[in-house]
Amino acid sequence: MKTYSIDTPDAGHVTYTDHKRGWWMLSLANPLIPLVGIAGHGLTGSQLWLLVPLVMMFIMGPGLDWLFGEDENNPPEVLVPQLENDAYYRLLTYLTVPLHYLTFIAVAIWVGTQGLSWWAFIGLTVAAGFADGFAINTGHELGHKRTKLETWLAKIVLAVPAYGHFWIEHNRGHHRDVATPDDPASARMGESIYHFARREIPGAFDRAWMLEHERLCRKGVPVWSLQNEVLQSYIITVVLQVGLIAAFGWIMLPFLLIHNVFAWWVLTSANYIEHYGLLRDKQPDGKYERCQPHHSWNANHKYSNLLLFHLQRHSDHHANPTRRYQSLRHFPDLPSLPIGYYGMYVVAYIPALWFKIMDARLLALPHIKGDLNKINIDPAKRDAILARYGRASDDALSAQASHV
Amino acid sequence: MSELLQQYQCPGCGYCYGEAEGDDHEGYPPGFAFAELPDDFVCPDCAVRYKEDFLVVGSG
Numbered sequence: 001m002k003t004y005s006i007d008t009p010d011a012g013h014v015t016y017t018d019h020k021r022g023w024w025m026l027s028l029a030n031p032l033i034p035l036v037g038i039a040g041h042g043l044t045g046s047q048l049w050l051l052v053p054l055v056m057m058f059i060m061g062p063g064l065d066w067l068f069g070e071d072e073n074n075p076p077e078v079l080v081p082q083l084e085n086d087a088y089y090r091l092l093t094y095l096t097v098p099l100h101y102l103t104f105i106a107v108a109i110w111v112g113t114q115g116l117s118w119w120a121f122i123g124l125t126v127a128a129g130f131a132d133g134f135a136i137n138t139g140h141e142l143g144h145k146r147t148k149l150e151t152w153l154a155k156i157v158l159a160v161p162a163y164g165h166f167w168i169e170h171n172r173g174h175h176r177d178v179a180t181p182d183d184p185a186s187a188r189m190g191e192s193i194y195h196f197a198r199r200e201i202p203g204a205f206d207r208a209w210m211l212e213h214e215r216l217c218r219k220g221v222p223v224w225s226l227q228n229e230v231l232q233s234y235i236i237t238v239v240l241q242v243g244l245i246a247a248f249g250w251i252m253l254p255f256l257l258i259h260n261v262f263a264w265w266v267l268t269s270a271n272y273i274e275h276y277g278l279l280r281d282k283q284p285d286g287k288y289e290r291c292q293p294h295h296s297w298n299a300n301h302k303y304s305n306l307l308l309f310h311l312q313r314h315s316d317h318h319a320n321p322t323r324r325y326q327s328l329r330h331f332p333d334l335p336s337l338p339i340g341y342y343g344m345y346v347v348a349y350i351p352a353l354w355f356k357i358m359d360a361r362l363l364a365l366p367h368i369k370g371d372l373n374k375i376n377i378d379p380a381k382r383d384a385i386l387a388r389y390g391r392a393s394d395d396a397l398s399a400q401a402s403h404v
Numbered sequence: 405m406s407e408l409l410q411q412y413q414c415p416g417c418g419y420c421y422g423e424a425e426g427d428d429h430e431g432y433p434p435g436f437a438f439a440e441l442p443d444d445f446v447c448p449d450c451a452v453r454y455k456e457d458f459l460v461v462g463s464g
Contacts, residue, residue, distance in 0.1 A: 146449065171451060172446075172448070172451055173451075175450065175451035175452060176446050176451040215429075215430060215431050216431070217431070218430065218431025218432065219428075219431040220431075287454060290452060290453065290454070290457070291452050318452070319416075319452065320416065320417065320450070320452075321417065321449075321450045321451065321452065322417045322418075322449055322450055
């Protein structure tokens with residue numbers, strides 16, 4: 001186990017051992033989960049094995065989160081440069097990229113050649129969609145970095161779920177507008193995930209295209225150009241997905257459609273839970289306050305954080321978006337989720353359960369204390385929420401609704 | 405003229421906007437003044453900090 005150390009004039013000899021160091025290799029297993037189903041089917045002949053990956057994700061995943069619990073360990077700030085320069089951590093993010101391709105192509109071959117029952121076809125395809133939805137998580141970690149290699153790897157891995165616009169929209173749009181009514185990728189109190197998806201998916205595409213259009217206009221380059229960083233990733237998607245149709249025929253069409261939609265759904269699910277109801281104050285100059293740690297929901301659960309490159313330490317990510325995953329910190333008294341993302345996804349898919357758990361947590365946050373003026377509320381649900389929890393003035397809520 | 409060109413740094417992530425070099429990726433040519441950046445300019449790397457948060461860190 002590697003120990004980092006430094007001598008400082010103030011704190012003396014400072015050391016840090018990342019006890020999760022070896023465990024970060026679990027992130028490599030995440031894209032491979034659908035292959036467990038293929039291996040089981042291949043070895044036993046039972047198509048039931050093709051449903052096992054979904055069980056691993058949504059039953060085993062929350063179970064392991066519960067079993068292994070939380071981790072609040074932080075690296076000392078003075079050793080963060082050493083930790084960030086350790087090539088091991090970034091190598092894992094690089095290796096995840098070809099693994100997403102491997103799983104995607106292996107599943108395409110399997111559904112294209114094995115004559116599966118309809119339910120096994122759907123089960124395996126949905127599992128591949130979820131696994132490749134986490135390609136967006138890899139693209140997220142890589143896309144925030146400044147090196148050309150990493151931004152290109154982000155574009156390459158985002159091509160698998162056909163979501164190449166994500167890193168533009170996320171870095172320059174979502175991070176700018178997060179936890180405001182202006183952000184299609186921040187969920188509002190009272191908004192179900194199914195309603196949110198219809199706002200988030202087209203909203204993300206529109207914002208990415210607009211941002212890239214503005215950037216290219218400043219450069220004097222046509223928007224339909226190879227310099228368009230949205231199109232760069234889409235070109236890889238077209239080559240990959242049209243290639244699969246050419247190789248395996250029209251059965252690839254339902255496969256690709258279901259795979260892509262579920263991969264997008266994974267991102268929608270993450271976006272939905274990461275900022276639900278949280279709201280930045282508007283300043284007198286009309287701009288929003290800078291994003292603070294209490295503008296994101298967090299989970300410190302070990303298992304899901306290892307699979308997701310610490311995505312769930314979301315407050316530190318939003319405060320310091322270029323910080324590498326191994327350096328992201330836990331802070332006390334932040335908005336926290338009762339379980340990791342895998343479990344919360346399942347909760348989000350049952351809106352009544354989500355509202356029951358999360359509305360209470362939202363209202364109880366120390367910076368909100370039941371004050372509806374400090375919550376990002378779905379305008380369509382405003383009256384119902386006011387009637388149920390009403391402690392906000394109508395004027396304040398009208399002002400909030402007017403800039404939606 | 406070059407002595408008038410300044411470098412501005414994002415206090416959050418360390419991104420630097422040097423007026424001498426501009427930012428080719430973002431579409432700001434060499435010599436493009438920081439003051440001329442749009443009012444809603446946010447840090448191109450972190451998008452957390454606004455234009456008025458940037459600090460002068462040197463010239464050139």
